[in-house]
Amino acid sequence: MNFKFLRELIVPAQTKIVLLIMDGLGGLPLEPGGKTELETAHKPNLDALAAQSALGLTVPVAPGITPGSGPGHLAIFGYDPLEFEIGRGALEALGADFELGPDDVAARGNFCSVDAAGLITDRRAGRIPTEAGKELAELLQTIKMDGIEFFVVPVKEHRFAFVMRAPGLGDALTETDPQRTGVPALPVLATSSGSEKAAQFANRFIEQARKLLAGKHPANMILLRGFAGYPTLPTYREVFGLRAAAIALSGMYRGVTRLVGMEILRINGDAIADEFTALEKNWNEFDFFYLHVKRTDTCGENGDFAGKVRVIEEVDALMPRLMALGPDVLIVGGDHSSPAVLKAHSWHPVPTLLYSRFVRADGIPEFGERACARGSLGVLLAKDVMPIALANAGRIAKYGA
C-alpha cells in the first residue's frame, strides 16, 4: 500500500493513538528451551492488556534482515524502509541532536592518526577520550569559508558528526576512509555533477583541518564517511492526517521523529517515568504520541538479560498511568529485536500488541514472543501496523463503493 493510496482515504477523527516502543524489545532465551527477556519479566499490566488486544510479530524490514535504528524506526512509523532511507551521515547528525535542515549534507567523521608522510597509522586515533574529541571538534568548528557553514558536533571518543550547510549541495560524494592503514586518506569525489561544489568544500575543509590538527597526534587528521543530505520524508500530517508528538530521551530518535514532522515534547528528567509524565501533560494537544524507551536496547546490546527484564518491568509498572488517559488505540512493540544473548540488534520478529475498543481481541493473556506468534495479526511487516492502528482509530474511510 503506497502513501498516495492511503492519503486519499484518511479522514479526521477525535481519537488518540499511542505508539509505545521499547527499543530492541524482541529477545531470545539464555538457554534453549528457556524464556526470553519479555517472557521472563513480571508484567501483570501488559499481560492483562494482551488479553484484550490483537497480538502479532512484526518484521521490521524484510525476513532475515537486521535493521539499524533508522530503518527500524521508519518501519514502525509506517514508512517502507526499503523505499525511504536516512543516510548514515544524516543519522549521525540527528543522533548528535543536531537540527539537520534541507540545505545540509552530513557525514560521519572521526579523528585518525597519520605519520609524517600523511599515511594513516590508526583509523580511530587510538580512541581518544570523549573529552579530547570534544575539544578538537571545537577547534575544527573555527574553520570558516565564504558561501558555506560548517558544523562539527562531537559524538563519542574519536567520532563526530560533520555537516556542510549551503544551498544546492549534492550528497553524491565518496568517502575519504580507505578502510586500511599505510595509505593516505582519499579525496572526496563527486559521483554526479550536482555534487561537485560539495566535494570542493569538503576537500577544502579537510585541508584546513589537517593544518589545524598538525600538532595534535594521535588525532592529527580526520576521515569522513557516509555523506548524506537531508532526507525528505512525507510528514505524519500529510500522510496520516495526525498532529503527532514524540517523547524520546535520545537524540537520534528525536531526530528521526523531527524528519516525519512530529513535535518533540519537553521531558523533565531522564527517567522512563518522566516520559510518561510528558505524555500526561500534553495529552490534550495531539492525536498521536510516540513514546520511546531506549534502555531495553541498551541492555540487550550489553548482554544484560536481567537488566532488560527490569526495564520491561519498569515500563509495565507505568502502564496504569497510560491506560488512565484512555487511548483509543495503543500499540506496544519495538523497532527491532536486541536479544541479550546476541549483544546486538537481530532479525527476529518483534512482539507487538494492538489494543482498541474495536480490535478483535485474541484472548491470549500474555505479552511475549511465543504468545504473539499465536496472535491474529500474524507475522506482518512493521510498516503495516500504522494503517491498522488508523483504522481502529476511525481515521480511514472505506475504499471503493
Added chain:
Amino acid sequence: MNFKFLRELIVPAQTKIVLLIMDGLGGLPLEPGGKTELETAHKPNLDALAAQSALGLTVPVAPGITPGSGPGHLAIFGYDPLEFEIGRGALEALGADFELGPDDVAARGNFCSVDAAGLITDRRAGRIPTEAGKELAELLQTIKMDGIEFFVVPVKEHRFAFVMRAPGLGDALTETDPQRTGVPALPVLATSSGSEKAAQFANRFIEQARKLLAGKHPANMILLRGFAGYPTLPTYREVFGLRAAAIALSGMYRGVTRLVGMEILRINGDAIADEFTALEKNWNEFDFFYLHVKRTDTCGENGDFAGKVRVIEEVDALMPRLMALGPDVLIVGGDHSSPAVLKAHSWHPVPTLLYSRFVRADGIPEFGERACARGSLGVLLAKDVMPIALANAGRIAKYGA
C-alpha cells in the same frame, strides 16, 4: 503473483471448485471478551468441515483498509483490488442490474433541489420516495440525441444510474456535485482530451434534464458523480481456465461476476435455499461456482447481531446439500467483515476455510474468527486464496524444472 505468470501454469482438470461467500462474514463481539456472530452461531456442519480444512484470515485489500463491495469481490475472485478497479459509476449501474458494455460510461446520479436562481438547496431532493424517483427517471429516459444512447436506471429514493453509450467516449470527467448547497451545479469537464466528446454529451443531457424537471420541485435538477467506463477485466476462462457460474440474488454481485466472465445462473425464488437449488441444477455444466449470500452483510450493516447469526445458521443447515455434490475444493469465506456492532463494513480480516481432499487439515473443529487465527493459511491476502484453490483442484502445473 501476476496473472501472466499464473496463466502459463494453468492446466485442465475434471474438478469442481465452489466459492461460498457470506457477504460481510467477519464480525466482532457485542461486548469485550464475548463471541462474534460467527462464533455465536450454532453451525455443526461448518464446524465439522473446519476440522477437515485449512483455516485462515483473509485481508481483502491491505492491512487496515475497509473495502467496498467492488474491491472486496475482486479480491476474493483472485484479482488484485489495487491493480483492477471498478469505478463508482460502473458499480452503480451494475448494482441496478444494468448490462454495462464496453461502449458505456456510467455515473451515479441523483435528483436534487435548486432555487429560482439555479442554486442548490438540497443535494438529495428531500430523499423523494423510490416510486417518485422511478417516474422521474422514466421522464429523463425520453431524452434522445443523435450519435449517443442514454440510460437512466432508477436505484432508490433520489438515486439513479446514468449511462451514456457511444463508441469512443472517455471517462476522464469531473463531477457536477459541488458537495454543498447555495451554489449551482458544476459543468462536466473533461480532464483529458479523449473525454471531451463525453463531457459535451453529458452537459447537453443535463441541460435537457433541467428543462424537463423545471416544474418537478423538490426534484427539479440532477447531479452526476463518479463517471467511469466499462472495467475491462481478464475473464475466469482466460486467467484460470475455468467455466465459471455465479449464483447471486443482488444486482451488483451479478454485475461484477459478469465483468469476470462468469455465467449468471437463474435462481427460482429469493431464498438462500433457492441459491443452493440453482447450484444443484447446474452442477454438471461448470468447473467453478460462486455462491453469494447477501443477508449476512445486510444484518451486519443494520446492527442486527442476532439476525446475522441466524443467516449463518441458515447457511449451515444447507451445507449437507452442497457437500452431497462432492466438490473437489470448497472455500467458505467473505468479501470483507461487517460487524453488527459497527453497523458497517470494516477492515478486520475475514475467517476463511479451504476444504479439499489434498488440503493439510488443521484439525481445528470450529469455524470462527479466533479459530481461523490459529489456522495454517495464516493471515493472507484474499487474492491469494484462488491460486491455492486451483492447486487443490489439480489445475496448476509445476513451475520450473
